[in-house]
Amino acid sequence: VPAIALYRALLRQCRAVPLDGEHRNSLQNIVRNRFAKNKRLANPHLNKLAFLAGYEALDILDAAVAGDRRKTEHVLDLVIRSPAPLKAPPMKTNRKASSQVHIPPVCPPPEKSLLATRPRQTVPGRRRIPYLTSAHGFPFLRFKKPQPESVSRVLRNKIAQRIRSVEHRDALRDYYIPLAEHEDAWDSLVEQELGRRSKHSNSLTWAEGYVELDAILHNEFVARATKSRELAEKMWEIVEKERELAEKESAERPNARSNRTTGRSKAAIKLPSQASHPRAPDGGP
Numbered sequence: 001v002p003a004i005a006l007y008r009a010l011l012r013q014c015r016a017v018p019l020d021g022e023h024r025n026s027l028q029n030i031v032r033n034r035f036a037k038n039k040r041l042a043n044p045h046l047n048k049l050a051f052l053a054g055y056e057a058l059d060i061l062d063a064a065v066a067g068d069r070r071k072t073e074h075v076l077d078l079v080i081r082s083p084a085p086l087k088a089p090p091m092k093t094n095r096k097a098s099s100q101v102h103i104p105p106v107c108p109p110p111e112k113s114l115l116a117t118r119p120r121q122t123v124p125g126r127r128r129i130p131y132l133t134s135a136h137g138f139p140f141l142r143f144k145k146p147q148p149e150s151v152s153r154v155l156r157n158k159i160a161q162r163i164r165s166v167e168h169r170d171a172l173r174d175y176y177i178p179l180a181e182h183e184d185a186w187d188s189l190v191e192q193e194l195g196r197r198s199k200h201s202n203s204l205t206w207a208e209g210y211v212e213l214d215a216i217l218h219n220e221f222v223a224r225a226t227k228s229r230e231l232a233e234k235m236w237e238i239v240e241k242e243r244e245l246a247e248k249e250s251a252e253r254p255n256a257r258s259n260r261t262t263g264r265s266k267a268a269i270k271l272p273s274q275a276s277h278p279r280a281p282d283g284g285p
Helices: 002-016 022-038 045-067 069-081 095-099 150-193 206-268
Strands: 131-135 138-142
Touching: 002 022, 002 045, 022 045, 022 069, 045 069, 045 138, 131 206, 138 206, 150 206
Parallel strands: none
Antiparallel strands: 131 138
């Protein structure tokens, strides 16, 4: 809701700023494109910076609308120096058409998953033996190249999730826990100066809460590593069984080929036809 209110206020002041029609339209397009670019921000720090920039721009526009000549010239200079793509009207997406696009499911149901359907006992043609590989510690089986887009999408999501978890843990250890320790030290000094304990002294300290959260994140990392190791072991068993079946099928293939060759050879042997022994004409001896 605050973002929508800021967006509407900026557009309202852009329409009221004392500029010619072309520059006024460019200024509105700049606001629209900036909001379209930042609407999916999930980082609190980046969100804060975007809001600060938006409110600062709103203050400048308010001053320009109120008649401040310097602010008006400043806005005009910013519009002129902005790149052309930023001043262009934002592209409109066809929501109806995009909603009709069929997106295949990222993960199949459990009964059709790779671990449940492999190894297959029979395959048409030659059996492809998969390769066990990993991407940033996430094991997966590769059957052929190019890699399916569904596999790449799942790997990207898992890697991005791990990066966010690592950044969260690093922020705890490098910033929040030291800050909480300083806060505990300050509380201790205040208690010594006042000669009495705080009413929250029996509860967790600032640092203890963050240390517990860090322990929870560590346990999650260990659980994910254990799960990845178990998954890799199951996938390696699939590779071994696929290799055994491929060797068995390769050994049986020459026998089948020889049987087909023998059958064709027997079919090629022809009995003497009647044309080779012409009958005597009627009335002959």
